[in-house]
Amino acid sequence: xxxxxxxxxxxxxxxxxxxxxxxxxxxxxxxxxxxxxxxxxxxxxxxxxxxxxxxxxxxxxxxxxxxxxxxxxxxxxxxxxxxxxxxxxxxxxxxxxxxxxxxxxxxxxxxxxxxxxxxxxxxxxxxxxxxxxxxxxxxxxxxxxxxxxxxxxxxxxxxxxxxxxxxxxxxxxxxxxxxxxxxxxxxxxxxxxxxxxxxxxxxxxxxxxxxxxxxxxxxxxxxxxxxxxxxxxxxxxxxxxxxxxxxxxxxxxxxxxxxxxxxxxxxxxxxxxxxxxxxxxxxxxxxxxxxxxxxxxxxxxxxxxxxxxxxxxxxxxxxxxxxxxxxxxxxxxxxxxxxxxxxxxxxxxxxxxxxxxxxxxxxxxxxxxxxxxxxxxxxxxxxxxxxxxxxxxxxxxxxxxxxxxxxxxxxxxxxxxxxxxxxxxxxxxxxxxxxxxxxxxxxxxxxxxxxxxxxxxxxxxxxxxxxxxxxxxxxxxxxxxx
Amino acid sequence: xxxxxxxxxxxxxxxxxxxxxxxxxxxxxxxxxxxxxxxxxxxxxxxxxxxxxxxxxxxxxxxxxxxxxxxxxxxxxxxxxxxxxxxxxxxxxxxxxxxxxxxxxxxxxxxxxxxxxxxxxxxxxxxxxxxxxxxxxxxxxxxxxxxxxxxxxxxxxxxxxxxxxxxxxxxxxxxxxxxxxxxxxxxxxxxxxxxxxxxxxxxxxxxxxxxxxxxxxxxxx
Numbered sequence: 001x002x003x004x005x006x007x008x009x010x011x012x013x014x015x016x017x018x019x020x021x022x023x024x025x026x027x028x029x030x031x032x033x034x035x036x037x038x039x040x041x042x043x044x045x046x047x048x049x050x051x052x053x054x055x056x057x058x059x060x061x062x063x064x065x066x067x068x069x070x071x072x073x074x075x076x077x078x079x080x081x082x083x084x085x086x087x088x089x090x091x092x093x094x095x096x097x098x099x100x101x102x103x104x105x106x107x108x109x110x111x112x113x114x115x116x117x118x119x120x121x122x123x124x125x126x127x128x129x130x131x132x133x134x135x136x137x138x139x140x141x142x143x144x145x146x147x148x149x150x151x152x153x154x155x156x157x158x159x160x161x162x163x164x165x166x167x168x169x170x171x172x173x174x175x176x177x178x179x180x181x182x183x184x185x186x187x188x189x190x191x192x193x194x195x196x197x198x199x200x201x202x203x204x205x206x207x208x209x210x211x212x213x214x215x216x217x218x219x220x221x222x223x224x225x226x227x228x229x230x231x232x233x234x235x236x237x238x239x240x241x242x243x244x245x246x247x248x249x250x251x252x253x254x255x256x257x258x259x260x261x262x263x264x265x266x267x268x269x270x271x272x273x274x275x276x277x278x279x280x281x282x283x284x285x286x287x288x289x290x291x292x293x294x295x296x297x298x299x300x301x302x303x304x305x306x307x308x309x310x311x312x313x314x315x316x317x318x319x320x321x322x323x324x325x326x327x328x329x330x331x332x333x334x335x336x337x338x339x340x341x342x343x344x345x346x347x348x349x350x351x352x353x354x355x356x357x358x359x360x361x362x363x364x365x366x367x368x369x370x371x372x373x374x375x376x377x378x379x380x381x382x383x384x385x386x387x388x389x390x391x392x393x394x395x396x397x398x399x400x401x402x403x404x405x406x407x408x409x410x411x412x413x414x415x416x417x418x419x420x421x422x423x424x425x426x427x428x429x430x431x432x433x434x435x436x437x438x439x440x441x442x443x444x445x446x447x448x449x450x451x452x453x454x455x456x457x458x459x460x461x462x463x464x465x466x467x468x469x470x471x472x473x474x475x476x477x478x479x480x481x482x
Numbered sequence: 483x484x485x486x487x488x489x490x491x492x493x494x495x496x497x498x499x500x501x502x503x504x505x506x507x508x509x510x511x512x513x514x515x516x517x518x519x520x521x522x523x524x525x526x527x528x529x530x531x532x533x534x535x536x537x538x539x540x541x542x543x544x545x546x547x548x549x550x551x552x553x554x555x556x557x558x559x560x561x562x563x564x565x566x567x568x569x570x571x572x573x574x575x576x577x578x579x580x581x582x583x584x585x586x587x588x589x590x591x592x593x594x595x596x597x598x599x600x601x602x603x604x605x606x607x608x609x610x611x612x613x614x615x616x617x618x619x620x621x622x623x624x625x626x627x628x629x630x631x632x633x634x635x636x637x638x639x640x641x642x643x644x645x646x647x648x649x650x651x652x653x654x655x656x657x658x659x660x661x662x663x664x665x666x667x668x669x670x671x672x673x674x675x676x677x678x679x680x681x682x683x684x685x686x687x688x689x690x691x692x693x694x695x696x697x698x699x700x701x702x703x
Contacts, residue, residue: 060662127663134670138677145681150688154697157681161637164674165628168644171667172621175652175659179602182656192660207601235700 002047003054003061005040006071006118009033010078013111021104027086030107034079037114041075044068049469055124059193062124066332066477070258071121073336077250077343078114080451084347085110085243087445091354092241094444102146106241113139113247117255127192129259130167130174133223136252137163144240155235162232163222170219170259176212177266180205194262201269213267213276216260217283223256225310226317227287234298237306238359242350245302249309250343254335257313261320265481268323280321285414287314292418295425300359301349304429305342308385311422312338315415319400320481322407328478330399333466337392337459341384344455348377351447352433361429366438375434377452382430384459386423392462489537493654496530497613500650501592504623507643508588511576513635517562520639523646524554530613531653540657549668550649558642558675565679566635569686576633584630588623595619602655617651634685634692638678645671 013033020026045068048054053064063071089106092098098106116139120132137160145156178192184203185191197204218229225233237245260280267276291311298304312334319331351374356364367375384391397419404412466474486494503523510516528551535543566572595618603614621644628640645667652659659667682692689696 125660125663127659128666131663131666131670134667135673138670138673141677142680145684148684148688150696151700153681153685153688154700157634157685157694157697158700160678160681161628161641164641165625165644168621168641168648171648172651175648175655176602178652178659179605179655183605192663205605208605211598211602239700 002040002044003056003063003122006037006044006075007115007122009037009040010111010115010118013037014108014115017111018104018108021107022100026103026107027082027089030110031079031082031086033111034075034082034114037118038075038079041071041118045072049473055195059190059195060124060128061122062193062195063122064477064480065473066261066480067121067258069332069473069477070254070335071118073339074114074117074121074251074255077339078117078247080454081243081246081250081343081347082110084246084350084448084451085241087443087448088243088350088354089241090445091443095354097147106143106146109139109143110243110247113143117251120255121258124193124195126174126177126194126197126262129262130171133170133220133256133259134167136255137167137223140236140240140244140248140252143244144236146241146244147239149239152239155232155239159232159236162229166219166222166229168219169215169222173212173215173217173219173263176208176215177263180208180212180270194266197266198269201266202272204266204270206271209267209270210275213263214279216263217276217279220256220259220263221283221317224253224260224313224317225287226283226314227290227310230287230291230310233310234303234306237309238300238302242302242346242353245306246343246346246350249306249346250339253309253313254339257316257320257335260317261481264320268482274323277321277323280317281408281411282321284314284316284318284321285411287311288318288418289314289414292422292425295422296428298425298429299361301353301361301364301429301433302346302359304361304426305345305349305385308422308426309338309342311418312342312385315397315400318411318415319403322403323482324403324407325475325478326399327403327407328481329474330396330403332474332477333392333462334396334400337396337462338385340455341381341391341393341459344452344459345378345381345385347448347452347455348374348381351443351449352378354443354447355441357441361433364433365436367434369438371447373449373452374447377449377456378430379434380456381452382426384456386426387419390460390463391456392459395463395466487537489533492533493530493613496526496533497616497650497654499526500530500620500646501616501623504620504643504647505585505588507639508584508623508627508630509581513566513574513576513633514572516636516639517559517566520562520643520646521555521559523643524550524559527646527650528555530650531658534653534657538657542661543653543658545661546653546658546664549664553668553672554642554646557672561675561679562635562639565682569635569682569692571633571635571692574633576631576636584626588626591622591626592619595622613654614651617647617654619647620650621647623647632693632695634682634694637694638675642671642675
């Protein structure tokens with residue numbers, strides 16, 4: 001029942017907003033729908049926490065501690081982003097950058113995007129997971145080009161083609177997985193159900209599964225933004241509207257990584273070696289290093305934080321690839337805190353860019369004078385994402401590094417250097433933007449900054465003290481994915 | 483060597499035709515002919531699916547053949563034809579660099595594909611397992627086509643041809659994916675093409691051309 005609501009509400013929202021998305025109350029309706037989704041997700045979470053994993057509708061949907069935590073996170077960030085998008089999109093419309101029709105498209109697709117991500121998380125069918133991931137690309141591609149500027153069209157085209165090709169590789173991987181599964185489980189519907197696959201993973205043909213994993217990793221990895229397949233990510237983040245950057249970074253990348261991790265569980269089980277984990281560690285480490293060194297060359301504020309997302313997704317991929325209780329726990333915690341912090345930063349960045357009328361960092365100055373809340377939001381957010389104690393990112397990165405020192409000592413110098421370089425690059429750029437002489441204009445609508453501080457407060461809390469039920473939940477999830 | 487049953491021979495014939503068409507698409511310079519080749523490839527795909535369906539008595543495969551016929555032979559080519567008429571690029575000819583070199587790379591890709599497919603077709607128990615190499619090859623050839631093309635429309639056709647190859651791989655190695663997944667994939671392809679269509683108009687409006695060299699401004703400086 002809760003599951004039906006979690007999926008049904010955003011789907012209905014997408015249809016309703018396709019009709020009314022251009023009205024003056026559309027932003028409120030969008031937030032309302034997202035709030036309902038969040039409540040449904042909370043109810044679902046409560047049920048899974050008390051009753052354990054559930055498997056419903058001919059086993060087509062499956063909720064365990066691993067995905068329910070991502071469902072809750074997705075619904076929460078989707079809701080706060082919709083709160084942020086209310087004044088943000090009104091200001092954009094006021095500035096004449098958007099017509100009513102585009103606002104309608106935006107609102108409708110925002111809900112559809114939530115729907116596809118939740119579907120990807122909740123489905124038990126590996127094939128439907130693929131379909132939902134592809135649909136998530138399709139819903140966001142027209143949002144990236146919402147402003148119809150040459151740069152935004154280019155970004156959307158790149159996003160479309162690169163992710164399209166990537167996702168085609170993932171489909172081939174899924175087909176290979178089905179070939180191997182069909183041998184064991186027989187043809188028909190059940191051979192692609194993750195729970196069934198997981199039960200028989202030891203019996204699956206290892207060569208085919210190894211090959212399948214390569215394709216799945218490259219395919220979904222394109223969407224995670226793993227180097228060297230990350231080219232679409234900074235463009236799409238920089239050129240689309242900021243609420244979309246926030247949900248792309250905070251949610252879509254997580255969901256894609258979720259798909260990779262699910263595949264990894266099967267493949268490790270079938271191969272009995274650490275092949276899948278090693279591949280993930282390699283790609284993860286490469287992304288961390290490449291992104292860290294590209295950070296200092298950025299001029300556009302949203303590109304800067306997009307590269308920071310590549311770096312953090314690399315860290316998570318590395319953590320999940322390394323495996324083991326501590327590293328996986330760190331990876332899950334990092335997923336949570338990164339998604340909260342990065343979306344908070346994008347909220348602050350969005351309003352900062354609107355106030356200064358530009359996304360070029362050199363022209364954004366003195367936020368602390370013109371609007372102290374935006375200034376502090378950006379400053380604290382940046383410190384949090386850079387892994388300063390006492391924020392949650394510090395806790396997860398610390399755990400990750402500890403695990404790396406034990407299990408893969410060779411990797412720690414690379415990680416430490418990359419984190420240091422990233423710190424210097426981001427801090428050096430954010431500091432003059434926040435302090436310095438103000439260049440800002442007044443906004444026609446008051447900015448929404450409550451979400452920024454709510455997110456940062458949660459991240460701070462997670463850095464200081466993880467509630468026992470949450471820790472237990474992470475531990476269960478970590479056990480599931482090993 | 484014992485002679486194969488008629489159905490296997492027909493499937494192998496279809497597979498060979500698919501590979502031939504993949505090469506033809508790789509070197510076709512006129513956009514209009516490219517769309518027709520794409521439709522033809524879809525048609526061969528339908529034929530081979532029907533033969534597999536008939537010989538294995540898999541009723542689900544008749545349905546997916548029907549979907550393929552409706553979507554890839556009739557609807558998508560129709561949409562593409564309308565698009566190029568509306569965009570007035572019907573008679574456009576692309577300047578392709580170095581067709582012989584592209585062909586040679588294509589041949590290397592085919593050999594690579596067969597190598598890749600050998601371990602998989604060994605475990606697949608279907609009568610069509612020998613065609614898996616060709617399916618993989620047509621995926622890679624479509625991929626090559628996407629890389630070498632400069633026009634947005636032909637990149638999209640490359641993308642769709644890649645989907646054709648994937649579909650062929652699924653039917654030849656496993657007699658098709660479960661129905662619900664296949665329907666989902668068909669829906670995604672459909673929506674994707676429509677989004678592409680909308681997109682062409684935006685690109686045209688902004689750049690007054692569908693040449694994607696306009697879309698190469700965003701780079702790391």
